[in-house]
Amino acid sequence: MRVAISTDRDAVSVHFGRCPVFTIVDVENGAITKTDVVENPGHHPGFIPEFLHEKGVNCIVSGGMGRRATQLFNSLGIQTIVGVTGTIDEVLAKLQAGTLTAGESLCQPGAGKGYGLDKTECDHPDKKAINKEGTQ
Secondary structure (H helix, E strand, O other), X not given: OXXXXXXXXXXXXXXXXXXXXXXXXXXXXXXXEEEEEXXXXXXXXXXXXXXXXXXXXXXXXXXXXXXXXHHHHHHOOOEEEOOOOOEHHHHHHHHHHOOOOOOOOOOOOOOOOOOOOOOOOOOOOOOEOOOOOOOO
8 A cells, every 4th residue: 555644844744735745655564665755746726636646645644634635535546544643753653553543634624715826724723733742
């Protein structure tokens, strides 16, 4: 399975479309066999799901994602796991152990500013996800 993780520095990004990079890993029989980091090609509706689909991604992990993005990923056969926080190393360990779970999306419906040039960001408490212990 090939998994993309929206990444901001060393942590899961709060919003998949605004992350600087994606960490893409191949997981086989509980082992990570390959890791790549690719630049986010840009945030406009429908582009990132297609971009990751072309990279062979089967699953996207992120802190948050809007409903339309979730539908686009699902239409391409890409599973979405949202509400994930913590460092990339923590997420990779959970992937290997088979214990990674989804939560509530950190992007709330209606929090964006609509489509267009003035859309800047959802109303997140911080641009970097905070884990359950309250640290970044």
